[in-house]
Each structure stands twice: as structure tokens, then as C-alpha cells.
Ligand SMILES: Cc1cc2nc3c(=O)[nH]c(=O)nc-3n(C[C@H](O)[C@H](O)[C@H](O)COP(=O)(O)OP(=O)(O)OC[C@H]3O[C@@H](n4cnc5c(N)ncnc54)[C@H](O)[C@@H]3O)c2cc1C
């Protein structure tokens with residue numbers, strides 16, 4: 001019995017379920033670089049380099065372990081450019097008896113895999129992806145029957161179930177949540193630590209050349225590529241984070257600083273999402289640092305909350321609600337994405353900073369994504385699918401299962417409250433409190449209207465005014481709506497007119 005075991009681009013884990021029971025004498029592993037996967041959104045050049053280089057390294061490692069790998073490179077002349085047609089071609093070439101694959105992370109690919117039995121005439125075994133704390137069934141079980149889903153409730157259950165940061169059945173430190181301690185502004189004198197980056201080796205350099213040749217017009221720079229592309233380097237990146245970032249990760253989790261896009265963040269999402277690291281091992285490494293006295297509990301709990309909490313939660317939301325989730329637009333937002341999301345050509349310094357680190361590193365941290373580019377898209381009423389496709393394209397860690405709920409649910413409230421109890425709408429005051437951007441901005445964050453006023457200020461109030469019917473009853477927005485109740489109709493109309501004038505100018 002010859003089994004063709006298919007490994008997709010984000011399944012680069014030695015323990016992946018598709019490889020279990022592999023017979024080195026008879027089985028073949030198939031890996032495919034195809035154009036369709038590189039073009040469904042106009043990916044950042046570094047993201048393409050990362051995935052292709054990591055795939056090539058993984059194939060090499062399997063070969064070194066004695067596994068037969070059939071690897072289809074992107075520039076192979078016979079490459080048909082699609083996953084299904086490449087599987088068909090491989091079946092004709094290798095004559096297997098059956099196919100085994102681990103369930104894909106994205107709906108789009110799952111849909112393809114479901115057609116492979118018909119396309120090949122062979123049995124296809126789709127195995128569960130057990131690289132997560134919670135299976136899809138576990139999430140569905142948790143979500144079933146609940147009217148309201150909240151990450152916090154799910155997080156506590158999963159943490160208890162897996163015994164992460166637990167002591168005698170209770171959360172370590174006696175409380176589940178240290179969020180209140182994790183919102184400090186970074187003092188001007190605090191410097192961001194240097195972070196471990198990885199110089200491209202020969203395989204990565206070859207992929208960089210390929211990408212410059214084929215995707216030269218795509219967004220982003222490739223020169224400063226420094227992401228880990230092997231498990232060994234990913235483990236080094238984890239150690240670097242535990243030593244250099246984790247101790248202050250909690251305190252400055254929400255802080256932003258000009259010219260310092262990484263701060264104390266882990267930079268581990270690209271490796272986690274490719275499968276080079278497991279969520280369990282990164283949580284365990286963080287917990288071990290706390291137990292050894294090398295990191296405080298608020299930092300470690302904050303990190304575990306992101307990985308065991310948010311990452312698993314958004315995956316559950318995605319798989320439970322797709323495919324209709326993708327079409328949600330609860331706030332009826334229709335504006336096209338402004339060009340400055342691609343060029344960074346805007347006078348708003350906070351947005352310029354976020355877009356520039358995105359172009360340079362295929363990275364910006366969570367608060368820049370949520371409270372700068374995301375907040376602007378929310379306030380400006382950018383069509384959810386347009387901003388969603390942007391996030392999917394531009395980050396090295398972007399895969400639809402994790403990106404889409406973050407964008408539609410967290411950033412632009414397009415799901416009407418499935419993910420978050422209120423929109424993360426904020427005026428310039430929030431950005432000023434959490435960053436040093438406003439000091440060097442052409443706009444004045446203290447001014448509410450006029451040509452020098454920070455656009456986030458009037459956009460914020462105009463957003464609330466426009467959305468009164470949909471959001472006015474939200475208890476968590478009671479305060480700003482009470483403020484608005486004291487405004488005259490003329491004042492409201494003036495703010496909306498100022499916001500419209502600014503937004504119309506963007507499209508011109
Ligand atoms: C609009 C928007 C789009 C996003 N798109 C993606 C995406 O495509 N891929 C992605 O991995 N993350 C996405 N995130 C979540 C988060 O911003 C990134 O995981 C994080 O910035 C990656 O950098 P880091 O590894 O340094 O994270 P850290 O701040 O160090 O966090 C540690 C880890 O926790 C996980 N994590 C943190 N926050 C989240 C979250 N909200 N959802 C899921 N996992 C989380 C990540 O695996 C991350 O590596 C998005 C957030 C927003 C607001």
C-alpha cells in the first residue's frame with residue numbers, strides 16, 4: 001500500500017497528523033508550491049519568502065530523516081499552478097493507493113480538499129489538526145447553546161483543562177486576568193531591546209530572488225527579511241523572546257513607540273502559524289520562566305492569554321461561522337480602502353508608522369493593527385472585505401483563520417458583536433496616551449476640529465453619530481452616547497460634515 005501524504009504550506013510540524021504511521025519504504029510526502037496560493041491576495045513579498053523558504057527547509061529535513069519527498073517548486077515548467085491539479089498530476093506520476101492530509105487551516109483550501117476524492121478517484125483521509133489546545137469539536141461543544149461567546153470564559157475553561165498556569169485547581173496568583181496591569185505607557189527613556197533576527201541562508205536567498213522576479217510589484221520590502229524558517233531557528237527565537245521580551249511583555253503590551261515596532265512582543269506568530277512551534281511549548285516556556293523567577297506573572301499570564309486564549313478562540317469562531325462569516329457587514333461600511341494603506345503616504349504619523357513597519361518587516365504589533373490601522377478603518381467606514389483582504393496580504397503571520405475574525409470581529413465590528421462586546425473605536429487621545437506618535441505629527445491631538453485637528457477626533461464622534469441606531473443601545477458605549485445627548489443637532493451635523501470632508505478628500 002503506497003500512501004501519498006500531502007503537507008500544506010502551514011503544516012510544517014514533524015508531528016503533524018498526516019505523517020503519523022508513515023512507512024518510509026513505500027510512502028511519499030508531496031509538497032507543492034503553487035501560484036494560486038501565492039496570489040489569492042497580493043501577499044507581502046516577505047510573507048511569500050517565509051512560506052516558500054520554510055517549506056523547502058522542511059522538505060530537506062524530512063529527506064535527511066530518510067523520507068521520500070516529492071517537491072513541486074513554483075518555477076517548475078510543468079507546475080499547473082493549483083493545489084488540486086498538482087495533486088492530480090502527482091497521482092498520475094506516483095500511482096499511490098490513497099491520500100492522507102491534515103485538515104487545512106482555511107475554509108477555501110478545505111473546500112478544495114473535499115473535492116480530491118472525485119478529482120483523483122482515490123480515497124482521501126483527512127485527519128484532524130491536533131496542534132491546538134482545543135479541537136474544532138471542543139470549541140463547538142463550548143459554543144453550542146451559549147447565546148453570547150466571550151473569549152474570557154473560553155480561556156478559563158481551556159487553561160483549567162490543560163493545567164497551564166494553574167495551582168491546586170486555581171489560577172496562579174489567585175486571579176485569571178492581569179489586563180489592568182498591562183496597559184502602561186512606555187517611558188521615553190525605556191529602549192526596546194535588540195531582537196534576534198535570522199540572516200537568510202542559501203535556500204532563503206534563492207527564494208528571495210524567485211520572489212523578486214515573480215512578485216516584484218507586490219507590497220513590501222524583502223531586504224530586511226529576518227524571520228525564522230526552520231524549527232531550530234524558531235526555537236532560538238522563542239528563547240530570545242523569553243529572555244529579552246517576556247519580562248516586560250505584560251507592562252508594555254499595549255504601548256507603541258516610533259521607530260520601535262517590535263518592543264517586547266514575541267514575534268512568534270509567523271513560526272507558530274507555520275507549525276515550526278507549538279502553542280503548548282511556547283506557553284510552557286513562558287510558564288517555566290515565571291516559575292524560575294525570570295518573568296513576572298502579569299507578563300506570563302498576558303502572553304498565555306494571547307496564545308491559549310485569543311489564538312484558539314478566533315480559530316473556533318472562524319470554523320464555527322464560516323463561510324457566512326466572511327460576508328458580515330453589521331455596520332454597513334462601504335468606503336474603499338484608502339491608497340495610503342499601501343503607500344504610507346499620509347500625514348497621520350501613527351498610520352505612517354504602522355504602514356512603514358508593515359512594509360519593512362511584514363509586521364506591526366497587535367495594538368498598531370487594532371487601534372491604529374483597524375481603528376481608522378472602523379471610524380472611516382472602510383468596507384470590511386477590503387480591509388480584511390489588506391490584513392491577509394500584508395503580515396508575515398496572516399492566514400485567514402486567524403486574521404479574519406480579528407479583522408471582522410475585533411477591528412471593524414463587522415460581525416455585530418460576536419467577538420467583542422463593543423467596537424474598539426477610539427479618538428486620538430487613546431493613541432496619544434499609549435504612544436509617542438502625536439508629538440511629531442502634523443496634526444494636533446488636542447484639537448477637536450479645524451484643519452490642524454487630529455482626524456481621529458472628529459472621525460470618532462462622527463462614527464458614533466452615524467451609528468446611533470446600531471450602537472446607541474450598547475451598554476458599553478453608554479458614556480460617549482450620554483455625552484452626545486448633550487450636543488445640539490447643529491454641532492452633530494458639523495462634526496459629520498467635517499469627517500465627510502476629510503474622508504472624501506482621501507478618495508480624490
Ligand atoms: C486586524 C488584526 C489582524 C490580525 N491578523 C493576524 C493574523 O493574520 N495572524 C496572526 O497570527 N495574528 C493576527 N492578529 C493578532 C495579533 O495582532 C498578532 O498575532 C500579533 O501581532 C503577532 O505578533 P507577535 O507574534 O509579536 O504577538 P505577541 O504580541 O507577542 O503575542 C503572542 C502570540 O499570541 C497570539 N496572539 C496574540 N493576539 C492574538 C489575537 N488577537 N488573535 C490570535 N492570536 C493572537 C499570536 O500567536 C502571537 O504570536 C491580528 C490582529 C488584528 C487586530
Ligand code: SF4
Nearest residue numbers: 348350428438441454
Ligand atoms: S495626532 Fe492624531 S493622527 Fe497624529 S499621530 Fe496622534 S492620533 Fe495619529
